[in-house]
Amino acid sequence: MTFTPLSAALFSLLAMVSLILVFVMLGSRWLNNYLYAFTAQCWVIAALSAAVGYYGGYPELYLVALFTALFRGLLLPYLIFRIIRRMAVDRELHEIIRPSSALVIGAALVVLALVVSRQVGLSLGQPGDVVILALTVMLSTKLIGFLMLAVRHEAISQILGLLVLENGIFLGSQILVPGMPLLLELVILFDLLIAVVCFSVLVNYLISHAGSTSSLRLRRLRG
């Protein structure tokens, strides 16, 4: 795909907004805010799909954008909102590290992602700034997603952490491989939906059998 200055600027803007939203999630301790930021990120990705479809000439991406907006942007947040309502907690109670420290670590992870992406870029010979940026956002979303999974304990935070991991991949793939088979993108969307339904059932199990939705309390099995 070739980039015009306008399309490059638009893609970069959307990728950066998405990265900033990841930091919003990293910095918030209220589950609701976390969910809103996630929803916003899904809409940004839908916009990115549509933009890539328009400027790159991939009409099938309009369909992907539509499904992303519907499934990721509406249905998933609704399902997760229902899970939050069922639970007794509305924020992270036991933080391993404070949100402010998490933000600093997140920034360091972005730098790491940038170094790796530059290295890949050097090997490819100047692929253009948008490609480097997309790769950086993809890798750093991934790293920060893992950071959130590691330092947060509420079941909802872990589900959202997983979905953020997937969002990072999805965002990167829109810019790097817009020609990816349509079937695959749709199946992945569908798979996410099933996964969230499974999570929601498991959260019920956690509430009724483990008596808590915090993984800090899940420590019977070890060694």
Added chain:
Amino acid sequence: MTAVAVYLLVVLPPLATVVVSLSPVRASVATWCNLAAAVIALVASAVLTGLTISLGPTVAWGGYLLLDPLGAWTVLCVSIVYLLSSLYAIQYMARETAPARLPRFYALFAGFALTMFLAPTMNNPGLYWIAIELTTLVSTFLVGFGETRESTEAAWKYIIIVSAGITLALMGTLLMYWAGTFVLGDRYDMTWASLTQAAAKGDDVVVELAFLLILVGYGTKVGLAPMHTWLPDAHSQGPTPVSAMLSGALLNTAIVGIVRSLPVVEAVGRSGVGHGAMILLGIASLAVAALLIVRQTDTKRLMAYSSVEHMGVITLAFGFGGPLGVAAALYHMVGHSLNKSLMFFGAGNAAIVHGTKHMDDIREVLRCSPVSGGLWLAGAVAITGAPPFALFLSEFTTVRAGLASGWWPAAVAMLVLLLVIFVGFLNHFRSMYFEPRERVVVARSLGLLCLAPMWMALVPLLVLGVWWPASLQHVFDAVAAGLLGAGGATP
């Protein structure tokens, strides 16, 4: 097209079982339907493996289905475990669960088998990823089926760790596809073959990064250390037939993704990195297993760590590569499938007879249950790699492959670690079998269906331990030719 027809005979019976079990039927209907599906699937997958050799690999269903010797062999291993565990489940689950919940169990059980039959035959790496993700989603509910505090904890850890891990494999797959776009243009079919073909002229850094991500991603699902942390919990908390399926069948299907990605990194000229990383993870798994097997207190957790060990051996064998390494890995797959089923059934029987999974409370096994105990002990000797059982032959061949490919330090390390595991593993059995009993337990009797699957696993293990059939060697040669031919240069 005959291969496709036979493949349908593998996947349709479990699908039918899911449908039947979800409709309001009696428990016995679901039970026998599941058993019939397992029998048909085993026969069909054996025929399928033969067909992929005689007819060569078949691509069908618009290029999404690939029936090649590697896929068929993995499907065969899955169907062996599926049949053994379905047999074992009949009495075991009737004893453990209320009849009303049994149809749900069999729906999940057959669905789990179905996803494992699908995954190894996916020609599109993305769809393979989806199939692996589906195996996780279905089996989570089997792990949590006991609905106790522990099994819920295990299910939650399983789904979170494995789902997070395999997103790395998805990213790796997309990066591999991206590397190909510089050669084949923006749009091309995503298949294992096209990725390999594109990589021959592609960028080595991207492909290398992609392969490492795939290795860590699917490695999580395979249970390679240090990504193995979910495995002992999930394998020990599920009902025993499920433990056998997770351990003997599921792990093999996940390793297929790594093995199919290996030719891509070979094609790009970085086979040293690919093989080296696999060998490193293999040795790490053996080391972790060796350290943790020694201090286990629970029979099923002991078996779970033994799975980490054997997945390490299979990864090492594929990492050593060459026809010898591939043959050793595939032989080890089927040996481990049989042997680990046997071990979990033995652990399940011991739990029935002695009323506990805690090894300190299991004593004088041979006196309490002579047949089951004897088979379990033979299985324990077999699984530690002692002759004359199948795993001895495959581990021996793995070491030969290591020496032949020049990775001799890894081969030596493997031997040392296997020795430690041998001592540590059998020491648990020594105390369970030959230490005097401190408290009196009322031993409960076992039904015939709790013993038959153990015989059905042990006899082939013994046969395969003294006789390496030429027909199997044809399969291994065909798999090796497919893998090494595709990648071009061998290390």
